[in-house]
Amino acid sequence: MGKHSLIGGSIWEAYSKKVQDRMNNPKHMGEFTEEDAKNRNAKLIVADFGAESCGDAVRLYWLVDEKTDTIIDAKFKSFGCGTAIASSDTMVDLCIGKKVDEAVKITNLDVEFAMRDNPDTPAVPPQKMHCSVMAYDVIKQAAGQYMGVSPESFEDQIIVCECARVSLGTIKEVIRLNDLKTVEEITQYTKAGGFCKSCVKPGGHEEKEYYLVDILADTRAEMDRERLKEATKDDVAFDDMTLVRQIKAIESVLDSDVRPMLNYDGGDLEVIDIQKGENGISDVYIRYLGACNGCASGSGATLYAIENILQEELSPNLRVLPV
Numbered sequence: 001m002g003k004h005s006l007i008g009g010s011i012w013e014a015y016s017k018k019v020q021d022r023m024n025n026p027k028h029m030g031e032f033t034e035e036d037a038k039n040r041n042a043k044l045i046v047a048d049f050g051a052e053s054c055g056d057a058v059r060l061y062w063l064v065d066e067k068t069d070t071i072i073d074a075k076f077k078s079f080g081c082g083t084a085i086a087s088s089d090t091m092v093d094l095c096i097g098k099k100v101d102e103a104v105k106i107t108n109l110d111v112e113f114a115m116r117d118n119p120d121t122p123a124v125p126p127q128k129m130h131c132s133v134m135a136y137d138v139i140k141q142a143a144g145q146y147m148g149v150s151p152e153s154f155e156d157q158i159i160v161c162e163c164a165r166v167s168l169g170t171i172k173e174v175i176r177l178n179d180l181k182t183v184e185e186i187t188q189y190t191k192a193g194g195f196c197k198s199c200v201k202p203g204g205h206e207e208k209e210y211y212l213v214d215i216l217a218d219t220r221a222e223m224d225r226e227r228l229k230e231a232t233k234d235d236v237a238f239d240d241m242t243l244v245r246q247i248k249a250i251e252s253v254l255d256s257d258v259r260p261m262l263n264y265d266g267g268d269l270e271v272i273d274i275q276k277g278e279n280g281i282s283d284v285y286i287r288y289l290g291a292c293n294g295c296a297s298g299s300g301a302t303l304y305a306i307e308n309i310l311q312e313e314l315s316p317n318l319r320v321l322p323v
Contacts, residue, residue: 014125016117022086029089030075032061042072047141049134056080058088060138064146069099083124090114091135104143104154109173111135122178137165160210161192161199168210175219183212217260224256238315246274250284253313258306267292272323284320298322
């Protein structure tokens with residue numbers, strides 16, 4: 001592995017074998033010339049993209065059959081770290097054989113996922129995830145050149161982080177794929193929010209339509225609702241569940257629809273007990289924590305909101321009581 005062989009073996013455990021192989025033995029590194037294109041009856045496309053956030057850059061070469069708009073071959077040059085070389089090599093692999101309008105749909109996540117040894121383990125450490133973010137942009141540059149249109153015309157994604165060019169769809173998918181729980185983890189995996197920080201939360205120097213704190217809360221809520229639906233897909237009514245399942249169902253709803261609201265203000269709550277009362281009513285006893293402890297709305301508006309959510313999501317026979 002050259003100079004990298006001096007680095008302790010443990011650091012390489014964070015990189016997939018596919019990444020290590022492509023770092024040291026890229027299949028598609030090189031360049032094409034106009035003579036190469038002429039010899040293969042193809043059109044030569046050369047596109048550049050540089051990521052200001054990390055200093056890496058990539059040059060992409062396509063040979064395109066103009067009769068079918070198919071990329072018959074491709075190469076790259078990468079000016080950056082080993083991970084950038086591996087991701088660029090993988091990106092070229094994904095381009096070859098595709099029509100131009102198909103290649104432009106390749107995303108940074110497609111590149112990272114293709115470098116995984118197994119579907120559930122990220123291909124690179126979180127701090128190196130940003131090295132694949134150039135793929136989508138350089139492909140757009142190449143496709144724009146070939147089709148004679150602006151690269152921006154391919155943009156059908158909402159960009160949340162302009163600094164690292166990370167889209168809303170990418171952020172939500174990364175949260176889901178890696179079960180992320182904090183904004184800091186989102187930044188580690190995508191670099192979103194790691195630079196000017198305007199997209200992290202309201203109050204930055206630039207107003208945004210989407211913020212990472214809200215995207216995380218909304219995506220986690222969707223995930224929790226899906227888990228709850230999966231857990232109760234046997235159609236057992238809440239009132240007929242065992243106590244253990246009732247507690248799990250309540251905790252799931254609280255995690256998705258209540259705790260994010262409380263956590264935002266520095267508060268939280270815990271479920272103490274569930275007791276069956278008269279007329280089929282189940283009393284859910286909760287204790288407020290943090291900033292919510294002693295808050296006046298804990299016995300008023302906040303309590304009403306919690307009770308209303310649990311009744312809508314689980315059963316109208318629930319009553320919430322603070323202790």
